[in-house]
Each structure stands twice: as C-alpha cells, then as structure tokens.
Amino acid sequence: MTTVASPLSIRLLPETAESEGASVQMAKQVAPTPAGSGGMTLYFEQKVPRRIHETTREWSVSLYPTTRSTHRERLALERLTHAREALRHCVDFDPDRYGGAAVIAGTRFPVSQVLAELAEGASIVDLAEDLSLDRAKLSQVLSVLSAYLDRPR
C-alpha cells in the first residue's frame, strides 16, 4: 500500500517483527505524524510472517485523507482496536498455512478468495454449501472487514 500523508496512519515496527506469529496487539504507541500533518501514527507491536512483513514494512493505511478531527481519530482508534480484536477470532495469519495468506480461521481457505468469489456473484450460502465452509464464520469475516474499513462518524 502507498504511504499517504494523512492524519491517521498505521505503521508496523520492523524490529518487533522478528518472531513469527500472527497476533496483532493493541496500539503500543501513538505519535504525531511527521511533517505536521496534524494527525498521528499508531505503532503496533506486531508479529507477522517475515515474508509478509517484508512486503508490509512500509505500509500505511490512510483512514482520513481529508479530516483532521481528533474526535474522529479517537473513534477510529476505538473502531480499529475492536475490529482487530474481532479479526483475530475469525481470521488466521499463519506462515505455515496457505503461504501465510489471511485464511478463514482453522481452514486453508484464503479470505481473498471469499471476496473474489462474492465479486463473481457467489453468495455466502453458496460458498458455505459448495465449499463446506462455516456460514456464520464467513459472515463474521465480512462484518469485521467492513468495520475495519468503516469511517466512524
């Protein structure tokens, strides 16, 4: 992902990603973004597969490209925290499973495929029945991703 100068960005700390694992902890540190953009950077203590880490080392997520409201930032942090926590229960990031891709918890079924299948017109019911997946888990993944991308107002 591209780094965008934005009031709120998330940055992974390379030095904390040495050990392999999947869990993303709460924001460890909050600091103002450089260049006086008026926002802040959330530093996460994160364990990610090294292969993924190398590609995500520099990523930032732009949540509010136009707004500088601290109220919104607080809401965003709150939402993000809950979304991340929920994500841990329904999505696995295991470097030894499906090449470390985000997969539906417990399975070898990548989340990216769920989204792509829906984009091709499949329904959750169809996916669950045809691929022996847990329908509730599929719905949960989509809800959590939705929350993750939402802009709290």
Next chain:
Amino acid sequence: VITFQFDENASSYKTAAACDAGGLAKVALFPDEWRGKRIKDRQVLARFLPGANPFVTGDASMIHEHPEYIPELHAGLLVVSPPTDRVRTTTRQFIKETIDALKKRFPGWDRASFRNSILVLRDDERVQLWEVRSGKPELLEEFHVAKPEICKRLQSILAERASRGTVEALSEPAAADARPAELKPN
C-alpha cells in the same frame, strides 16, 4: 479415469459433480476430518504427494517454501494460480476456466500422467514446469500450450517424467522415512 486431489480452497462439490458427469476425471475433495483443523502446507504435501492422485492447489508458494516436502517421485502437483501482474484472485471460476483452457489445448489430458511433474497453470494458456533439485525449486521451462507443437512437447515431457517411477515403487520404510516426523504414526 484420472482422479485429482483438491486442496481445501478448491474443494467444490459442484466441480466434483461436474467432473463426475463429464466421465473423464474425478475429484477427491479435501478430507472432512481435516477441515477446520489448521492443517499446514507441509502436512498437506506430506499426505497427498506420496499418494496416487495429482494434487491441485491454488497456493503457488508451496513449491518455494516447502521444497523439502516434495519428494523426487510424487503423484504430481498442479498449481492453479493467477499471474501477479493482473488483478485476479483464485476462485472456483478461475480454477475451472484455467483447467478448461488447458483441457481444450491438451488432447488426451484425461489419459496423461502428471506423476513427478510440478506444473503451474496460468489462465493465459501458459504452463510452467518446475522441479525440486537439491532441495531447491527450479523453473525448467514455460510452455505456451496454445501452439500445438509446444503442447505436444509438454505431453512428451510429462510422459517421460511419469516413466521415472511411481511413489508406490518406494518401499514402505522408505516412504515412512520421507514423511515428516510430526505425521508419523506413534
């Protein structure tokens, strides 16, 4: 009739039913007892590659990250993976389109043996042949199967590789040794 063993993300009942109806191939779905059990890539390779059926997966990284679990003689590994230079993700439709395209260009595919071959199938009618040599994966050749003479060449290479031997030819202790310790019976 050739039987393909599908990985979990490809194990579609509809695909299996369509193959049954076609009468040329069968699909072995991902085992029920393994679903939801956090099965790792190396466990999958250790279970399916020494088997009789070519293993079909969408996970191209397996070849690069677990070459030590790909024995010299194996059932065949077919990776159906979209090229990285386009916005396309593996889906049931993608797998079907890619395999259908290959079948169209590959007369007698149902009688071909994929034994001892690692193929990466792309949806642009290109097929890559890989091999694990001294524990490292190597791309041997890329075939543009839209050209009949190239397709014929691929077929003869596959036949030659299949003739190198079968997994069943391994003695039972040798096969057991080839299995990772964590999967050996107690």
